[in-house]
Amino acid sequence: MSGSPRFRFESAPDLPGADAASKYGFGAIRRVVNRLWDVSVEGVEHVPLDGPALITPNHLSFCDSVFVPASLPRRVWAIGKGEYMDDWKTKHLFPALGMIPVDRSGGDAAQVALDTAARVLDGGHLFMIYPEGTRSRSGNLHKGRTGAARLSIRCDAPIVPVGHIGTVDVQPPDQFVMKPRLPVTVRFGAPMRAEDHGDPSDPRVLRIFTDAVMFEIARLSEQRYVDTYAGKETEAAQAATTPTAPDRATGPATAPTRPAEADRSPLTPPARPAISVPAGR
Amino acid sequence: MENLAAIIQPHDADRLALIDGDATITYGDLRNRVDRLRARLADAGYGPHSRLAILAGNETAFVVGTLAALGLGAQVTPVRPTSPPPELIRKLAAVEPDVLLIGDAGRWAIDHADDIGPPLFDLQDLDTGPADGTTNGAGADGPPIVERDADDIAFLLLTSGVSSDSKVAMMSHGNLAWVQQAITEADEGLHADDIALGVLPFSHIFGLNVVLLATLRVGGTVVLQRRFDAELSLELIRAHGITTISGAPPMWQRWARADAPDDTLASVRNAASGAAALPAEVFERIRDRYGVEIAEGYGLTETSPVVTWSRGIQPRATSVGQPLAGVEVVLVESDGTPVEPGDTGEIVVRSPGVFKGYLDAPELTAAVLTDDGWFWTGDMGVFDDDGYLYLVDRMKDIIIVSGFNVYPAEVESVLMEHPDVTGAIAVATPHGETGETVAAHVAGRVTADELDAFVRARLSTYKCPTEYHFVDELPVAPTGKLIRRELRP
Numbered sequence: 009m010s011g012s013p014r015f016r017f018e019s020a021p022d023l024p025g026a027d028a029a030s031k032y033g034f035g036a037i038r039r040v041v042n043r044l045w046d047v048s049v050e051g052v053e054h055v056p057l058d059g060p061a062l063i064t065p066n067h068l069s070f071c072d073s074v075f076v077p078a079s080l081p082r083r084v085w086a087i088g089k090g091e092y093m094d095d096w097k098t099k100h101l102f103p104a105l106g107m108i109p110v111d112r113s114g115g116d117a118a119q120v121a122l123d124t125a126a127r128v129l130d131g132g133h134l135f136m137i138y139p140e141g142t143r144s145r146s147g148n149l150h151k152g153r154t155g156a157a158r159l160s161i162r163c164d165a166p167i168v169p170v171g172h173i174g175t176v177d178v179q180p181p182d183q184f185v186m187k188p189r190l191p192v193t194v195r196f197g198a199p200m201r202a203e204d205h206g207d208p209s210d211p212r213v214l215r216i217f218t219d220a221v222m223f224e225i226a227r228l229s230e231q232r233y234v235d236t237y238a239g240k241e242t243e244a245a246q247a248a249t250t251p252t253a254p255d256r257a258t259g260p261a262t263a264p265t266r267p268a269e270a271d272r273s274p275l276t277p278p279a280r281p282a283i284s285v286p287a288g289r
Numbered sequence: 290m291e292n293l294a295a296i297i298q299p300h301d302a303d304r305l306a307l308i309d310g311d312a313t314i315t316y317g318d319l320r321n322r323v324d325r326l327r328a329r330l331a332d333a334g335y336g337p338h339s340r341l342a343i344l345a346g347n348e349t350a351f352v353v354g355t356l357a358a359l360g361l362g363a364q365v366t367p368v369r370p371t372s373p374p375p376e377l378i379r380k381l382a383a384v385e386p387d388v389l390l391i392g393d394a395g396r397w398a399i400d401h402a403d404d405i406g407p408p409l410f411d412l413q414d415l416d417t418g419p420a421d422g423t424t425n426g427a428g429a430d431g432p433p434i435v436e437r438d439a440d441d442i443a444f445l446l447l448t449s450g451v452s453s454d455s456k457v458a459m460m461s462h463g464n465l466a467w468v469q470q471a472i473t474e475a476d477e478g479l480h481a482d483d484i485a486l487g488v489l490p491f492s493h494i495f496g497l498n499v500v501l502l503a504t505l506r507v508g509g510t511v512v513l514q515r516r517f518d519a520e521l522s523l524e525l526i527r528a529h530g531i532t533t534i535s536g537a538p539p540m541w542q543r544w545a546r547a548d549a550p551d552d553t554l555a556s557v558r559n560a561a562s563g564a565a566a567l568p569a570e571v572f573e574r575i576r577d578r579y580g581v582e583i584a585e586g587y588g589l590t591e592t593s594p595v596v597t598w599s600r601g602i603q604p605r606a607t608s609v610g611q612p613l614a615g616v617e618v619v620l621v622e623s624d625g626t627p628v629e630p631g632d633t634g635e636i637v638v639r640s641p642g643v644f645k646g647y648l649d650a651p652e653l654t655a656a657v658l659t660d661d662g663w664f665w666t667g668d669m670g671v672f673d674d675d676g677y678l679y680l681v682d683r684m685k686d687i688i689i690v691s692g693f694n695v696y697p698a699e700v701e702s703v704l705m706e707h708p709d710v711t712g713a714i715a716v717a718t719p720h721g722e723t724g725e726t727v728a729a730h731v732a733g734r735v736t737a738d739e740l741d742a743f744v745r746a747r748l749s750t751y752k753c754p755t756e757y758h759f760v761d762e763l764p765v766a767p768t769g770k771l772i773r774r775e776l777r778p
Contacts, residue, residue, distance in 0.1 A: 154632050205749075206699075210607070211673040212681055215633040216699060220749045223693055233692035237622070 016057070018083045020133060025083075025103040033104035034083070041078040044188040045178065049079045051196035051228075055168055057081060060129040061199060064156050064221060065170035066149055066229045067138040067238070071179040071186050076136060076170060077105055079194040084134040087121050106136075122155065129163035139221065140238040145181065149231035150238035152222040154214040161208045161217075166199035169221050171228025195228040292437040293462045293502065294360035296469070297323070300508035304481075308529060309349045309513045316508070319352065326357035326412070328431030333410070335387060337362030337435050340445065342381060342407065344368050345392025346515045347487050350412040352501065354390045355491075359443055359462075362435030366445045366457075367492040370394035371767075374401050381406055383457050384445050384648070394515065439463025445648055446494060448590045457648035458590050460494075467641040468593040469503040471613050476601030477559065483509040484556075485533040488522055488540065490767075494594040495563050500535050509533075519543035523553045530556040537564045538571065538769040541583060545574040554579040559600060561586055564768035566680060566698075569606045585609050587680060591657070591664055592616075593642035597678045608677040609670075616640040618678065619663075620670060633671045633681050638664045669696070686773050688717040688725050690751040697773060700727055700754065703747050709735040712763040716777045718756060729754035730776050732763050 015038065017031050025034070041047060055061065063084055065076045077084050088107035092098040102109075108128070110121050128135040137159070139152035160167050174192040179185070205220050206213040226233045290298075297306065302317025314322075335341065341358040343365065345351035351367070358365045366384045368377060370392070377398065381389065389407045391398055402409055437443070444460040473479045485504040489496030504511050512529050514522060517540060525531065534557055536544070541562055554560070560575070563586045576582050587609035588594030596618060599610030612618045619627055620634030628634035643664045646654035657665045669681040681696055688695040697715035704713035712732035720726040731740065737757040744753050764772035 153629060158631060204747075210679070211631065211671045211677075212633065212679050214631050215671065215681075216696075219693055223749055223751055226691075235689075235692055235694060 014081070016082050018133060020083070020085075020131060022131070023085055023106075023128065023133070024108050025085075025106055029100070030104040033100070034077075034106075037074065037101075037104065038078045041074060044186075045075075046189065046191040047075065047079065047194065048191070049194050049196075051198075052079065052081060054196045054198050055081055055134075056166070056199065058132070060132050060163055060165035061134050062129070062156050062160055062165055062167045063134055063136040063170055064139050064152075064167055064225065065136070065172055065194075066225050066231060067140050067143050068147070068172075069143065069175040069179045069181070072138070072172065072175050073105065073107075073136075074186075075172060075175055075178075075192050075194055079196075080134065082134055084136045085128045086136040087124060122159065125155075125159050126163055129159060129165045135159070135165075139218065139225070142238050143181065144231075144238045146234070146238075147176070147231065148234045149222060149226045149229060150233075151235050152218040152225075153237070154218045156221065157202060157214045157217040161202045161214075166201050167221050168199050169197040169224035169228060171195045171197070171225050171230070173229060197224045197228050200224065290434065290436065291439045291441070291462050291466070292359060292362070292434050293443050293465055294323070294356050294434050296466075296502060296506040297356065298434075300481075304508055305510045306505060307349055307352060307511055307513060310515075312349065314349060319356075322349075322353045323356045323360060324431050326353055327360045327434075330357055330361055330388075330410075331432045333388075335361055335363060339363040339388070340366065340384060340386040341388055341390060342366040342368055342384060342386035343390040343392070344370050344377070344395030344398055345390070345412065345491075346370050346394030347491050347496070347513045348392050348394065348515055349513070350390075350392035351491050352505075352511075354392065354412050358390070360434040361432075362437055362441075364442050364445050366447065367497065368395075368447070369490060369492040374398075374404065377401075378404060378406070380447050380455060383447065383455060437462050439466070440645070442645065444497075446590050456650065456653060459645040459648055460590075460593060461645055464593045464642050464644055465498050465502060466506075467615075468498055468595050468613075469506045471615050471642075472499065472503055472595060472598075472600075473507050475614055478600070479503055479507045479509060479533065479559075481508040483507065483533050483558070484529055484531045485509060485511050485535070486514065486522060486525060486531045487511040488514040488517055489535055489537065489564075493564075493768075494590045495535065495537075495588070498593055499561075499563075499595065500533075504533070517543075519547040520549065523547055523549040526556065527553055532556055532558040533561075534559070535561040535563070537767070538562055538567045539767070541567060541571050541575060542769075545571055545578065551578055551580075554581045557581055560584060561598065561600070563588060563594070563609075565766075565770040566607070572604075572606045587668075587670075587678065589666055589668075591644045591666075592638055592640065593644070595642070596636070596638050596640075596666075605673075605677050608673070608679050610678065611676050612678070613640075616642070620672065631671070631674070633669055635684055636666045636668045636670045636678075638666060683773075686716075688715070688727050690720075690726055691723045693751050695727055695752045697727075700729065700744075700748065700752055701771070703744055704729060704731060704740065706747070707733070707735060707740060707743050709733045710740070712765075712771075714763050714771050714773050714776050715754065716773050718778050720755070723751070726755040727752060728756040728758065728776075728778070730758045730760055730763060732760055 085106040087110050090109045090111040092102050093109045125135050137156050139156050140150045141153045172194045178190050202208040202217045205217045300316040304316045306316045306319045307314040341363050343354045386407050388410050390410045392412050440461050442459045443462040446458045447455045448458050491497050560581045560583045562583045567585050582604045584599035584604045586598035588596045595613045597610045597612050617639040619637045621637050639662045667684045670678050682698045686697050700715040701713045710733040714730045717725040718728040764775045
């Protein structure tokens with residue numbers, strides 16, 4: 009691990025993974041990761057050594073959740089599926105890595121996750137969240153979800169953008185085994201704050217700030233950015249070479265042809281959006 | 290009776306309907322005049338299958354002409370009387386009216402009669418003096434108001450006065466009536482005691498439906514202001530105890546600075562702004578000076594027009610308020626899935642006010658209106674946690690740099706923060722590597738290097754303009770909207 013300062017194991021008795029087993033478990037993971045893979049870490053000086061910060065990497069492989077925490081100078085917490093705690097393979101490993109299990113079946117799961125993250129940040133710790141929400145199957149960097157920006161504003165914590173390269177070769181999708189001795193690069197960017205992108209109380213700033221973070225991640229990870237959410241459906245639709253809106257494409261002949269125009273598909277009927285905002289009162 | 294022409298029928302004959310300069314017109318007078326004109330037009334051969342265009346300002350003739358034409362069961366197209374002749378000719382060609390009614394403000398068209406397709410009908414030729422008594426929609430010997438269904442087309446409205454390729458929106462009697470009722474029945478809605486300032490052009494849906502027709506429906510009074518003049522507006526407000534003002538941002542800007550006593554707006558109960566974004570400093574200045582909070586709203590011709598407004602709720606600066614009761618508003622991704630709460634998406638609207646489509650343009654209609662009634666506005670917006678809507682930008686103005694969306698409004702507002710910049714427009718320009726980049730058109734005494742340093746300290750690199758063009762004046766519509774399309778390469 010080049011350039012990484014000494015690792016500091018923060019004690020956080022109110023968070024999972026505070027026991028001695030986790031402490032030694034996490035130290036072992038760091039050593040094993042550095043021995044088995046050719047990991048180079050860049051920009052680690054951008055990670056604050058004290059106080060809260062959001063760590064926001066791109067997401068390509070299951071093992072991102074190993075390489076990014078192992079590259080940080082401090083412990084980091086993140087939210088994971090509650091189901092991992094039922095599996096013998098993961099129930100000790102994941103809490104050692106800082107995973108906080110959250111049951112995602114409930115209706116208010118998103119709120120619970122946000123509140124959990126806020127608890128970590130308010131305690132002055134690092135919290136890791138993948139802004140794409142899920143792994144990118146296309147290899148591109150997908151549109152960021154606004155949760156990290158929301159947390160950053162709510163908890164007054166900066167966002168540290170992270171781009172990594174090589175993890176998908178170590179562990180391609182749907183494989184449990186991590187192939188050893190491959191190179192992995194993890195790059196940290198300078199901390200970012202919402203107030204540099206507008207008035208944080210203006211709701212428009214959530215998207216503006218999120219996009220600014222994604223731009224930095226794209227720069228660090230050297231990925232192409234696509235303005236659609238990661239997820240099997242959108243990516244499958246994208247894989248099709250023709251836009252999904254034949255009527256739109258042949259439609260307004262007067263409209264200047266811009267890629268954004270062709271991508272838009274109001275004609276695939278918006279299939280009656282499920283949520284509607286009830287009348288304003 | 291679904292015909293919009295009938296909205297003036299129920300009110301007492303001696304109630305005041307219009308104040309036009311020194312003239313006052315009661316509902317009784319108004320009904321008489323409308324009945325007589327309807328009879329004249331019927332005699333001239335116009336009826337339910339006719340299309341009548343009207344070139345008039347905010348004057349009595351506009352009101353009489355419009356209600357008479359609607360009463361025939363005809364379709365009506367108001368045209369902005371300040372349109373230059375070529376624009377007028379182009380607009381009329383889009384609608385192909387059978388006749389062009391002209392009021393005072395449209396009299397200039399007489400000199401161009403040979404170039405204008407349809408015959409002209411001068412509303413000044415009418416005997417407009419008040420006649421006896423009241424009528425019930427059937428003039429002494431004239432034809433009664435023609436029955437119409439809610440779905441029958443009342444207006445063919447030219448959308449977006451700034452566009453060179455205007456579309457013609459088909460608006461039904463039911464569309465406009467629904468919005469009139471919704472804004473009447475809302476908390477702090479319109480009522481019969483309201484006196485409205487009629488300064489927004491009646492040729493535009495905002496002035497036509499929200500100011501003129503809605504006020505007439507409730508039996509209120511509209512004070513006509515034929516031409517915008519900030520001091521005159523304020524005099525009218527004081528003289529007539531006006532309770533309701535609807536204005537576009539440039540009007541509010543001028544009222545904020547006008548030479549008038551600070552208690553001028555004491556009688557005002559509802560102050561609204563729409564048609565373009567109201568700058569926060571104008572909101573604050575009006576509030577601090579006159580003690581009135583401007584309720585900003587959002588709408589489009591195609592939605593008759595109110596989608597959101599801030600009446601009956603606490604207005605928030607730069608928010609266009611909350612959806613009008615009965616209007617469904619959803620923010621969606623380009624594939625129609627709703628965005629996550631707090632995220633930006635295209636504003637999609639469904640309500641009984643949503644129009645019937647564009648005239649003779651089924652493919653344009655299909656691109657924005659789905660079978661289940663959702664209208665895709667092409668505007669991007671975001672809701673805050675309390676359900677207030679904030680507009681972000683026009684979708685087609687978004688500049689795409691390396692796949693990232695750049696909202697020109699954000700770039701423009703940063704440029705405007707520079708003390709030496711008086712106006713700014715950001716548009717896309719093609720770029721070999723990134724697809725597009727941002728080109729800035731700026732009015733002000735400043736250099737490109739100064740601006741570049743200023744902007745780089747405030748925006749992500751991909752949003753920073755790569756070209757600066759300096760101009761004396763930027764294209765701005767009368768509503769205050771910047772006309773970006775004129776600057777696109």
